[in-house]
Structures are given as C-alpha cells and as structure tokens.
Amino acid sequence: MTASMTKRATGITALLLLALWGVRPAHAACDVTVPRGGDIAAAIAALPDDGHARTVCLGAGDYLLRRFVPILRDGVHLRGSGAATVLRMQDGVAQPLIVIGDWRDEAPAQPVRDVSIEHLKLVGARADHEFMPEHPYLSNSAIVVRRGENIALQDLELDACRSACILTERDTRGVRIERNRILGAVWDGVSFNRSAQVTVRDNEIRGNSAAGITAEHLEDSEIRGNTIAGNGSHGLYLSDSLRNRVVANRIENNRHAAVFLTCAVRFRDPQPVLCWDNSMSQGNVFEDNRLARNEHGYDIGADRAANCKLPQWQPNVWRDNRSDAPNRDPRPEQFGLCTRAG
Numbered sequence: 001m002t003a004s005m006t007k008r009a010t011g012i013t014a015l016l017l018l019a020l021w022g023v024r025p026a027h028a029a030c031d032v033t034v035p036r037g038g039d040i041a042a043a044i045a046a047l048p049d050d051g052h053a054r055t056v057c058l059g060a061g062d063y064l065l066r067r068f069v070p071i072l073r074d075g076v077h078l079r080g081s082g083a084a085t086v087l088r089m090q091d092g093v094a095q096p097l098i099v100i101g102d103w104r105d106e107a108p109a110q111p112v113r114d115v116s117i118e119h120l121k122l123v124g125a126r127a128d129h130e131f132m133p134e135h136p137y138l139s140n141s142a143i144v145v146r147r148g149e150n151i152a153l154q155d156l157e158l159d160a161c162r163s164a165c166i167l168t169e170r171d172t173r174g175v176r177i178e179r180n181r182i183l184g185a186v187w188d189g190v191s192f193n194r195s196a197q198v199t200v201r202d203n204e205i206r207g208n209s210a211a212g213i214t215a216e217h218l219e220d221s222e223i224r225g226n227t228i229a230g231n232g233s234h235g236l237y238l239s240d241s242l243r244n245r246v247v248a249n250r251i252e253n254n255r256h257a258a259v260f261l262t263c264a265v266r267f268r269d270p271q272p273v274l275c276w277d278n279s280m281s282q283g284n285v286f287e288d289n290r291l292a293r294n295e296h297g298y299d300i301g302a303d304r305a306a307n308c309k310l311p312q313w314q315p316n317v318w319r320d321n322r323s324d325a326p327n328r329d330p331r332p333e334q335f336g337l338c339t340r341a342g
Contacts, residue, residue, distance in 0.1 A: 028055050028077065036061030040078075040087070041069045049073050053114060060084035068095045070103055074113045080120035083157055089125035094140055094162070095132055097122050101146030101170070106137040108147040108170055116152035117143065124161040130187070131163075141167040141191070148172045156180045164191035165208070173197050183207050188214040189231065196220050206230050211237040212254065216264065218244055229253050235294060240264035240279040242314075245287070252292040258323065259286060261316060261338055262301030275306035280338065283314035287342065289321045297323035300330065300338045308336030317342045 031054040034043045040056070040063060047054045053075035060081045065088065071078075078098075089097055100115050102108035122142045132138045140162040145151055147170040158165035158180065165182045168175055172195045182189040182205045189208040192198060198221040205212040205228045212228035214237040221244045228235040228251045235251035235258045238244070251258040261284070263275030280302055291297050298318065302308060308315070318327075319342025329338055 028053075030057035030079075031055050033057045033059065034063075035059060037063060040065075041067070044069065044071060044076055044078075047073065047076065051075070053077060055079060058085045058087075058120070062086045062088055065089050065097060066093060068103075069098045071098065071100045071115055072102065072112065075115070077116045077118075078120070079116075079118050082119050082155075083121045085119065086121045086123060088123040089162075091125045092127060093125050094127040094129040096138065096140050096144045096163075097124065097142045099138070099144045099146065100148050100151060101144075101172075103135065103138055103144075103146065106135075111147045111149045113149040115148065115150075116154065117156065118152065118154040119156070121157040121159070122161075122165075123159050124165075124186075126160075127162050129162075139163045139167050141165060141185075143167070144169070145172050145175060146170045149174050151175045152178075153180065154178045157183075158185075159183045161185040161187075164188045164214075167191045167193065168195040168198065169193040171195070175199070176201075178202055180204070181206075185209060188212070188237075189228075190214070192216065192218045192221075198222075199224075201225050203227070204229075208232065211235065211260075212251075213237070215239060215241045215244075217241060220244065222247065224248055226250070227252075228258075231255070234258070234260040234299075235291075236260070238262070238281045238284065240276070241281045241284065243283045245285045246289060247285075247287045249289045250292075251289060251294065254294050256294070257296040257299035257328070258289070258291040258294040258325070259298040260301065261298060263303065263306035266305070272303070273301075275303050277305045278310060280306040280308060280310075280313075282308075282316060282338075285317045285319065285342070286321055286339075287317075287319045291321060291323035291325065294323075294325050297321065297325050297327045298339065299328045300335075302331075302335040302338060304335075307334075308332075308338040315340045
C-alpha cells in the first residue's frame, strides 16, 4: 500500500470511529437546514433517534423564539452562520432560549451527551421572572445544560440574558465553553452548579450585572485565557469548589474582588451569612493571571462552619499573579489562611 493510500485509509478509519462514537468532525455536512424564521425545535424533534449524530444548520437572519428550544437526545449539533444568525426570545416570554437535557423533571433521570452549539448569536428577552413560572426549577438563562456530558458551546455571542447567559447544573460533566462573547446578563455571565471537568477558554465575559463567572460546586475544571471585565460584583466567584485551575486570565475593572473564595451558603438571613459545614473552596490553583482595577485581588468569605483550619484542609495556591489591588483574608487567626504562595 502506498503512503497516500495508507493516509487515506487512516482518515476513513478515523471518520468511521467518530460516527460509531456519535461524534461529528468539525463542519460536518448539514443533515437538516432550517430556513430563516423556521421552527428549530421542530427540526430537532424530527431527527431520527437512531444513535447517530446529526447536524442542524441555520442560515443568516433572525429566528424569533416563542418558547425555548429543547435538546433531549444525544448527538445533536446546532450550527449557525456566525453572528448573522440570531436566536431571539420574544419579549415577555419568561423562558430560556436553549435547554440541553431533561427539562420536564427537576432532577433529570439520565444524561444527554455529545451536543454542540456553535456560530450563533443568542439574545434574551425582557421578562418579569428569573425562573419559568411553569417549571420554577428551570432558570431563564440563555443556554441551560442539565446533566449534560461532552457538551461544546463555541463561537457564540450571548447578550441581554434574563438570568445567566450560560448555566450548567445537575451533575453536568465535560463542557467546553470556548471563544464566546458573554455580555449584559441580568445576573452572572456564566454560572456553574454541580458541574465538573469544564473548560472555559478564550472567552470575553463583560458587563454582566453580577459576577463574570460564578460557581456553586465546580470540580476539576480549567478557566484559562479569558477576559473577565466590568462585571457588577466579582470577576470570579467560587463557592464550595475544588481542584480547579485558573490560569492566564485578564480579570479587570470588576466592582468587587477579581476572585472571591467562599463557602456554600446555608442561611443568608438573619445576618451574618452562615455556611454549610466544610464547604469552603479549596485546592484551587491561580496562576499567571493579570488583575487590574478590582477592589481586591482575592477576597475570602469563611465562617466557623466552613473555614481553612479544618482537618484535611487543602490550601488554594496563589502563584505569579499580578494585581494592583490588595488581597483580603479576614480573621486568619480564627479561620486560617485560605491561600498560600506557590
């Protein structure tokens, strides 16, 4: 067999393996094309549920949504034509734009795997509610991932999100959030709730009303190479989060700290806030970040239930970060020092 024949055979074998695994190569051919103004949810629902990955393509133009787009099966790849493809929720509709995973039950019974959304612009709606009145556990974020596995959200622009722009929850694992512009959320730009093995890379997360990124139990993930700027509270808020790496980000001009390390809140009222036991964020590494014009470099929120003196405590590592603001670690004599130099 010649070298060119060997190379061709190897390529064919790789494509066959991708098909068997339910994965599609980048820019795979469109199985379905939804015309401008067409029904995206109906097109996805009509895909054969045969275990094979399918690509749904959207052309340039506006797609006005009157209800959210559900993705309930594995192997769906939703691809637009760039920022000219706009999914826009109709004003007054209190719903997310896209839900990956089971939305019908508060706790999804099984995961949804191998889904991608790319090359789109998503615009939220003005609405009175942060959660769907019909399903009060379902946030009106632009994209909600509920017990997803191997999910890619790439080359998107998300704006005017009613809650967060991207929310992952319910034991979601293996999400890639890359090269997106995430702007103007009513709450956080990106929110993680019980998620693990997430990659957040090369995004612009700017001008959101609360934190740029917030995490309520995030594990074994990487936040790298992002610009997190001009957000209304912290750049990065990590609660009850373990073994994450935060590397080479620009975190600037956020109202409070660039990084806030804290616990899972058990009671907010009466003040002061009280934490769940042993829920202080720990074992995280912050390295080579550039922090400018924030109130603090890092800030710590600990209490008697969740602090940095407890047995088996794993310190957070602060290494080679450049900041023009002081760090704040209140009451280290009572709660311990929650970070150490690398």
